[in-house]
Amino acid sequence: MTKELTIAFIGGGNMATALASGLIGKRCGAHDVHVVDVNAPVLARWSEQGTTVAQSPDAMLAERRMWIFAVKPQYLKEAVAQCRPFLQDDTLVVSVAAGISASTLAGWLGTPDQPFTRIVRCMPNTPALIGSGASGLLALPGVSGDDKTIVQQLFRAVGEVVWVDTDAQIDAVTALSGSGPAYVFLFIEALIQGGIQQGLNEDQARTLALATLGGATQLAALSHESLATLREQVTSKGGTTAAALAVLQSAAFPAIVQQAMQAANDRAAELSAEFAG
Template identity: 80%
Template sequence: MTKELTIAFIGGGNMASALAAGLIGKRCGAHDVHVIDVNAPALERWAAQGTTVSQTPDDTLARRRVWIFAVKPQVLKEAVMQCRPFLQEDTLVVSIAAGISADTLSGWLGRDGEPFTRIVRCMPNTPALIGNGASGLLALSGVSQDDKMVVNQFMKAVGDVVWVDTDSQIDAVTALSGSGPAYVFLFLEALIQGGIKQGLSDDQARTLALATLTGATQLAALSHENLQTLRERVTSKGGTTAAALDVLQGQHFPEIVQQAMQAAYQRAAELSSEFDK
């Protein structure tokens, strides 16, 4: 697997494009990539890169060792059933469809009561589209260490990677990093609006808010100090930051964030149950 990487994307949307950008020319050639999508204009863009394309599954799938399902969860089962006739024993299946458990996918791909277990379930997030994502990965029992290295390599091309052990932990990944960008965008919106209310222009507030969040997260990533220490260094007793944090703590800001994450976690589990039926 590490010597020859041939890939089929089932679904050629934005996330597939982001993954391909990190692979083509670095880990494989465009001719090693096959894309299946019902959208003809999308396939034209892929073909212009030198990949092979098709609107429906065909024999080309049988010659691709890694299948990456990058379709919406509502159509994943249909896509799996169309592709299953071309599945080989050594095919490695990667799913980035939200809400579908690895065990469910294993059952869909299996035959005669035998589940197919060479599956990795992946939960990426939208910053992967610019190479700064965070992805949680779960491997079933049929996935070898070599397989994991391959998946790890191409997912790291679009950001950081964390391996977990259960589907429930993938739900936790969904609540933290999968949905997390939306929490950050909401916080940014609040910062910008706060700046505008206090007399800054829209451009000024946006520039300062984005730079502040980027700088703070980079400082946290690069510093050897823990987050509490970094926070305390910004907070002088009786100062402006202390006044602001008193309001956030008084409104139970940490608890609100954790409650929001719990709601996302529970909804992820509910969606999984709904799709598993």
Template identity: 75%
Template sequence: MNQELTIAFIGGGNMATALAAGLIGKRCGAHDVHVVDVNQPVLDKWAQQGVTTASAPDAVLSSRRVWIFAVKPQYLKAAVESCRPYLQDDTLVISIAAGISAETISQWLGGAGRPWTRLVRCMPNTPALIGSGASGLMALDGASEDDRAVAQQLMRAVGEVVWVQSDAQIDAVTALSGSGPAYVFLFLESLIKGGIYLGLSDDQARTLALATLNGATQLAALSHESLAVLRERVTSRGGTTAAALDVLNGKEFPAIVQQAMQAARERAAELSSEFAK
């Protein structure tokens, strides 16, 4: 963990950019980063930071200890197979591509009967783009404790990290934090529309909704009390909050959220099976 990291990003899009912003100058130098992407304008932006670039996998990959696959799921198999000739015994592979199991990636990397198990699969989310992400990680047996520490440090550059034990649990992470920002955005949209319906302006409703969600989240994170206790403290018997919660509970709001997450997890498992074919 004390040696300087050398990293290759296969795919130079938004998530790779966010990770690099948290690492270059802190954990590695620009000269330690190599980016492979088919899009020349993307490579031009990376080159301005002083990193090396290539439009296709090349021998430079052999000198990079950590490979981070940050391509869209439908392109991952081709990307893995084109990089495979440059794998070294000490290469740590990290995938942040959604919907493809670590087991499948290990087979693509290692070939029939020789899975590459020095592998960490990660499920980040879009708030990582502003350094406030939440990522779930799982490692195959070939990843050492040092490999896990490296992967954790990389993802902590863009937010919180939680380790899980299996691809199935990564699917659960996908349902909670991976898809979770969309649930929050929908809730915020609903709060704002509700405020406008009740007579507030668009700007007033948006300001209050964003501040309320931000404040409530920070209070929950900093408080030693349970969420139930915090909720009860806002809820006076027979009061306004109680009237609102009666409507949400009557519509089985907690069950709806759970059902939505179940649907997301099932779809994640389906996508994993489809991409593995």
């Protein structure tokens, strides 16, 4: 693994900004980063940091050893086509576009007979924007061990990382951690509304709900006890928690969560098939 890391972000939005915050000044200099984005105000913000910028793919891409595609899925095929003339044999390509399989991307960058396999597909989530994300990573066969180390360092700068083996598992990552923040936000909203209905004001309910979710999550992460044991420690027989859990169980709360995750997984697979077509 070389000490020099040169990067091009194709798409300079929020996710690219989050990843760059973990890189610039730590793993590389601003002058090692090139950003391609059609949005001039976005490029102006990058340029102020000292990066090079362009509104369309240019020859600077050929000088960058890692490309990170951070565009919306519906624009990825066009972006790949525009960047492909500058692709080098040793370019490492990372995609954070949801719903587009690594094999599809390999075909776009190469040919049906000779796909380009120096690709890592990533499914991050929005808490990466504050350095508390969770990302699933999938490497194709052309990615070396050193390449994987570099990509892992990159995404660990913005949260936790899990490597998986297949695009199907990336769909599962999408259902769990990719979409998961939305499930949590909905649960927090429900807690706040429940607190208000029972006599708390909105500020009180919000403070308690956020602290409860944050504290419970941290306890689960730090404790050696199982989640079931932690739950039982809160639940006194015949007590308030037992009464609340009885309602959740009667409404099949765990099954509903799993059904929601399956719907997300199924939709991820559908999107992958649509984009591959």
